[in-house]
Amino acid sequence: MSLIVQKFGGSSVQSTERVIRVAERVVATRQAGHDVVVVVSAIGDTTDDLLELAGQVSPEPVPRELDMLLSAGERISNALMAMAIEALGTPARSFSGAQAGIRTAATAGRARITEVRPDRVRQTLDRGAIAVVAGFQGVHMDEAGESTVTTLGRGGSDTTAVALAVALKADLCEIYTDVDGVYTADPRIVSDARLMEHVGYDVMRELAISGAKVLAPRSVEYAARHGIPVRVRSSYSAEPGTMVSGSAGAAHAEYSAVAGVAHDASKAKTTLCGVPGSPELTARILQVVAGIEAELHYSVLDASWTSRGRPDISLVLPAQDGPPVLRALREESAELGFEDLRYAERIGKVSLIGSSLLSQPGVLATCCETLAEAGVQLETISTSDIRFTALCPADQLTDAVRAWHAAFGLGAPELAVVHAGTGR
Amino acid sequence: MSLIVQKFGGSSVQSTERVIRVAERVVATRQAGHDVVVVVSAIGDTTDDLLELAGQVSPEPVPRELDMLLSAGERISNALMAMAIEALGTPARSFSGAQAGIRTAATAGRARITEVRPDRVRQTLDRGAIAVVAGFQGVHMDEAGESTVTTLGRGGSDTTAVALAVALKADLCEIYTDVDGVYTADPRIVSDARLMEHVGYDVMRELAISGAKVLAPRSVEYAARHGIPVRVRSSYSAEPGTMVSGSAGAAHAEYSAVAGVAHDASKAKTTLCGVPGSPELTARILQVVAGIEAELHYSVLDASWTSRGRPDISLVLPAQDGPPVLRALREESAELGFEDLRYAERIGKVSLIGSSLLSQPGVLATCCETLAEAGVQLETISTSDIRFTALCPADQLTDAVRAWHAAFGLGAPELAVVHAGTGR
Numbered sequence: 001m002s003l004i005v006q007k008f009g010g011s012s013v014q015s016t017e018r019v020i021r022v023a024e025r026v027v028a029t030r031q032a033g034h035d036v037v038v039v040v041s042a043i044g045d046t047t048d049d050l051l052e053l054a055g056q057v058s059p060e061p062v063p064r065e066l067d068m069l070l071s072a073g074e075r076i077s078n079a080l081m082a083m084a085i086e087a088l089g090t091p092a093r094s095f096s097g098a099q100a101g102i103r104t105a106a107t108a109g110r111a112r113i114t115e116v117r118p119d120r121v122r123q124t125l126d127r128g129a130i131a132v133v134a135g136f137q138g139v140h141m142d143e144a145g146e147s148t149v150t151t152l153g154r155g156g157s158d159t160t161a162v163a164l165a166v167a168l169k170a171d172l173c174e175i176y177t178d179v180d181g182v183y184t185a186d187p188r189i190v191s192d193a194r195l196m197e198h199v200g201y202d203v204m205r206e207l208a209i210s211g212a213k214v215l216a217p218r219s220v221e222y223a224a225r226h227g228i229p230v231r232v233r234s235s236y237s238a239e240p241g242t243m244v245s246g247s248a249g250a251a252h253a254e255y256s257a258v259a260g261v262a263h264d265a266s267k268a269k270t271t272l273c274g275v276p277g278s279p280e281l282t283a284r285i286l287q288v289v290a291g292i293e294a295e296l297h298y299s300v301l302d303a304s305w306t307s308r309g310r311p312d313i314s315l316v317l318p319a320q321d322g323p324p325v326l327r328a329l330r331e332e333s334a335e336l337g338f339e340d341l342r343y344a345e346r347i348g349k350v351s352l353i354g355s356s357l358l359s360q361p362g363v364l365a366t367c368c369e370t371l372a373e374a375g376v377q378l379e380t381i382s383t384s385d386i387r388f389t390a391l392c393p394a395d396q397l398t399d400a401v402r403a404w405h406a407a408f409g410l411g412a413p414e415l416a417v418v419h420a421g422t423g424r
Numbered sequence: 425m426s427l428i429v430q431k432f433g434g435s436s437v438q439s440t441e442r443v444i445r446v447a448e449r450v451v452a453t454r455q456a457g458h459d460v461v462v463v464v465s466a467i468g469d470t471t472d473d474l475l476e477l478a479g480q481v482s483p484e485p486v487p488r489e490l491d492m493l494l495s496a497g498e499r500i501s502n503a504l505m506a507m508a509i510e511a512l513g514t515p516a517r518s519f520s521g522a523q524a525g526i527r528t529a530a531t532a533g534r535a536r537i538t539e540v541r542p543d544r545v546r547q548t549l550d551r552g553a554i555a556v557v558a559g560f561q562g563v564h565m566d567e568a569g570e571s572t573v574t575t576l577g578r579g580g581s582d583t584t585a586v587a588l589a590v591a592l593k594a595d596l597c598e599i600y601t602d603v604d605g606v607y608t609a610d611p612r613i614v615s616d617a618r619l620m621e622h623v624g625y626d627v628m629r630e631l632a633i634s635g636a637k638v639l640a641p642r643s644v645e646y647a648a649r650h651g652i653p654v655r656v657r658s659s660y661s662a663e664p665g666t667m668v669s670g671s672a673g674a675a676h677a678e679y680s681a682v683a684g685v686a687h688d689a690s691k692a693k694t695t696l697c698g699v700p701g702s703p704e705l706t707a708r709i710l711q712v713v714a715g716i717e718a719e720l721h722y723s724v725l726d727a728s729w730t731s732r733g734r735p736d737i738s739l740v741l742p743a744q745d746g747p748p749v750l751r752a753l754r755e756e757s758a759e760l761g762f763e764d765l766r767y768a769e770r771i772g773k774v775s776l777i778g779s780s781l782l783s784q785p786g787v788l789a790t791c792c793e794t795l796a797e798a799g800v801q802l803e804t805i806s807t808s809d810i811r812f813t814a815l816c817p818a819d820q821l822t823d824a825v826r827a828w829h830a831a832f833g834l835g836a837p838e839l840a841v842v843h844a845g846t847g848r
Contacts, residue, residue: 016480023481050500056440057447057504058511065510068518069503072496076474079493080481086489087482094492099571120570146544147523 155216466497579640
């Protein structure tokens with residue numbers, strides 16, 4: 001008898017009819033002899049709907065109150081799931097994040113988990129019942145023992161599932177979603193994208209960071225740190241999906257370096273042109289955008305139009321953070337001393353994920369050549385041993401993804417050895 | 425500086441636009457120099473919508489899970505209200521029922537409040553902020569200190585408001601609703617129904633028990649027990665509404681006995697005909713319907729068709745409880761020994777509320793005469809010193825209400841002395 005944590009995302013519980021289907025699936029796992037902990041996201045678009053309500057009553061909702069508001073979404077799906085399981089004759093018990101012992105730091109909106117005390121969940125399992133836990137939420141306890149509801153940010157339910165799996169020493173954490181698993185590229189863009197049977201934590205983390213939406217990056221890091229195997233699979237089929245575990249790098253380096261291509265169309269780019277190139281000023285720029293998830297790119301693109309070859313510094317950031325960041329940078333313009341400030345509302349970002357990428361100089365050359373052949377204007381490329389990320393105009397992004405996917409033979413069945421890992 | 429608890433019902437927070445209006449009202453009270461605690465119900469039809477979802481996943485939802493589900497409704501309105509107040513520049517902080525210290529018994533669905541520990545609410549007021557508390561919900565703590573979310577049943581937000589007012593020793597509890605206050609009868613039925621400026625706890629409790637929906641009976645009892653004045657007023661106007669406080673009976677007996685007419689169209693009636701008239705069997709009947717809010721009526725209506733004059737026993741109960749009660753009674757029919765079981769899906773119930781009603785024999789006579797004159801078939805009438813309640817066919821109920829209201833001159837301004845209380 002093993003312990004399995006099963007997480008179901010918003011689309012998996014979109015309607016009460018879907019809730020019942022999921023409940024049947026959970027009960028089947030229980031009847032197969034496993035202990036089951038279910039983690040549910042809010043139904044469908046609940047979170048977005050609640051955010052819209054918040055926007056209607058306040059131009060800038062208090063983060064603490066946003067957490068109280070948003071946490072209601074998972075309490076609803078959570079209680080419905082427990083009812084649906086009980087209606088099938090299997091005992092179940094729902095828990096809020098706080099009741100499940102998900103303790104977090106105080107930061108509202110994207111609180112980090114500091115501790116998990118799953119005593120009540122464990123007791124529920126020991127009584128032979130299924131524990132149903134609200135994803136995405138936790139509780140902060142201050143020194144006086146007072147509790148404040150917190151939320152974990154987008155993708156937080158994945159993190160809830162992995163954190164519970166770690167705390168309960170689960171055998172497996174299953175992430176049920178609306179796709180079949182992890183692909184070598186987004187199958188909506190690349191027609192011959194291939195489902196990966198297995199992918200290492202490191203590759204999965206880079207894919208997630210680079211835009212693959214199937215798993216939240218934090219949850220992959222959490223699972224990797226504690227060695228919890230994670231299976232990504234469809235809630236609409238019985239297919240096994242993709243197993244995320246171990247390291248693909250070391251074991252499979254003999255096959256190939258390249259695992260997949262990820263892309264991200266949700267980013268904007270702001271460029272500070274002609275910045276006095278001091279580390280202090282760079283630090284100051286980072287302070288201005290503190291709290292925003294942003295990547296920093298340095299370049300001296302063309303010394304002819306920047307005076308004295310002063311570098312440009314680009315920030316790639318979530319598109320919705322663009323306007324406030326621009327405002328903040330303009331307010332500090334005297335201190336930051338840049339010559340010009342440019343802004344692209346959308347920028348294409350394509351990433352090649354693999355291992356030992358830098359040990360094979362041909363990989364980088366192929367990346368640049370194929371983009372050029374596909375007519376993609378390469379704005380900048382940053383490299384590490386496990387990921388190359390290129391920026392390009394937003395309207396050339398899909399061309400870039402297809403070019404790389406084809407160039408490294410990721411889709412062709414006869415080149416399956418290129419695949420980062422086939423072992424289990 | 426006084427402390428005021430203001431409760432806003434579901435229709436008062438129907439839309440985000442209404443939430444903002446309510447927030448403005450709350451802030452105005454704060455700016456007038458009062459400490460303010462706001463209690464909010466779930467937005468509009470949220471509770472009914474959630475109940476419908478529950479019905480879709482389970483034929484008989486687990487009460488504990490229903491509580492978790494329904495409590496989400498008030499968390500949403502609660503957080504939105506706090507955001508809206510903050511957006512007006514006044515500090516506010518929202519609390520769930522548990523965080524506000526509303527401790528209850530374990531009974532799911534209609535938990536009784538056992539204790540209120542409003543420390544965090546008090547601290548919030550002491551910091552000059554407005555405390556916003558989710559109505560209708562509480563928390564049960566078991567011996568191990570584990571918490572379970574509970575709800576207080578229909579009208580529970582009124583009880584939350586009064587309980588907080590008591591615990592905080594508030595000067596006033598205001599119940600904001602979609603009507604102007606408490607009337608001598610339902611103004612939708614009786615065109616000359618009159619708004620009462622003041623009504624005693626005892627009269628208000630009887631009105632509420634008898635079907636006046638403006639205040640939940642439990643909240644009136646709670647307020648009466650602790651002497652907290654309650655003002656019922658409209659959230660759509662600045663009118664003062666109706667003050668509920670003190671006793672109307674003793675002080676105003678010299679004026680008149682009759683205060684108002686209430687009615688209830690939501691009841692069904694089941695009659696056990698020809699019951700062996702033993703107290704043990706009556707107790708047994710009550711056990712069968714235990715947990716249902718029901719009134720018991722005895723009568724020997726017509727000894728000619730009941731064998732040996734055995735009494736009939738009628739149960740008046742919420743219409744939705746009818747079918748399960750019928751089923752339970754049939755299952756016990758051998759033991760209960762009744763000759764026939766009859767059932768009316770709807771029954772009209774009209775009540776005259778006042779004080780010292782039995783000391784004036786003319787009142788009962790007038791009640792019976794006017795019903796007869798109005799063509800209302802009186803099925804049974806039960807009397808106490810503060811309330812006469814008659815049952816009649818459902819389709820004659822409005823005629824009965826109008827007849828009694830007119831007979832006791834409740835609507836006519838020149839007979840205002842009939843009004844139970846004009847003092848404060």
